[in-house]
Amino acid sequence: MNLLHQRILAVVKLIPPGYVASYGQVADLAGLPKRARLVSKALKSTRDSLIPWHRVVNSQGKISIPTQEPAHRLQLSLLRGEGIEMTGVKVNLAKHHWQPSLETLLFELQF
DNA sequence: TCAATGACGTATC
DNA sequence: CGATACGCCATTG
Numbered sequence: 001m002n003l004l005h006q007r008i009l010a011v012v013k014l015i016p017p018g019y020v021a022s023y024g025q026v027a028d029l030a031g032l033p034k035r036a037r038l039v040s041k042a043l044k045s046t047r048d049s050l051i052p053w054h055r056v057v058n059s060q061g062k063i064s065i066p067t068q069e070p071a072h073r074l075q076l077s078l079l080r081g082e083g084i085e086m087t088g089v090k091v092n093l094a095k096h097h098w099q100p101s102l103e104t105l106l107f108e109l110q111f
Numbered sequence: 112t113c114a115a116t117g118a119c120g121t122a123t124c
Numbered sequence: 125c126g127a128t129a130c131g132c133c134a135t136t137g
Binding site: 022023024027034035036037038039040041043044053056057058059060063064065066069071072075 | 117
């Protein structure tokens, strides 16, 4: 659990119900460009239940967790449970892509 | 040390 | 739309 993870998780916590963000987008917002993979690691390793990890998908809007893993089903049901429109394993980004305003970020984040 | 490995992203074909 | 290739980089063995 280091500083980078904390910054990443701080951003993920801001994603509202009914919306999704991509790993790369979260990394950028956390001030860590080119670190999408670090985002997946941070989400994979945290136990904090207050973090909406399921609202993070890949840049194509698809669930990135391998189908075999139980977490894959969980993510799918959690997204559906928030009323997110999906085509199979892919989110309708046109309707549910999170696009925070600059004010929101400056107000919520501490860096 | 060092090579392999990802819940990634972009470019190309 | 699917498949491949590469760039990226912390973690793992």
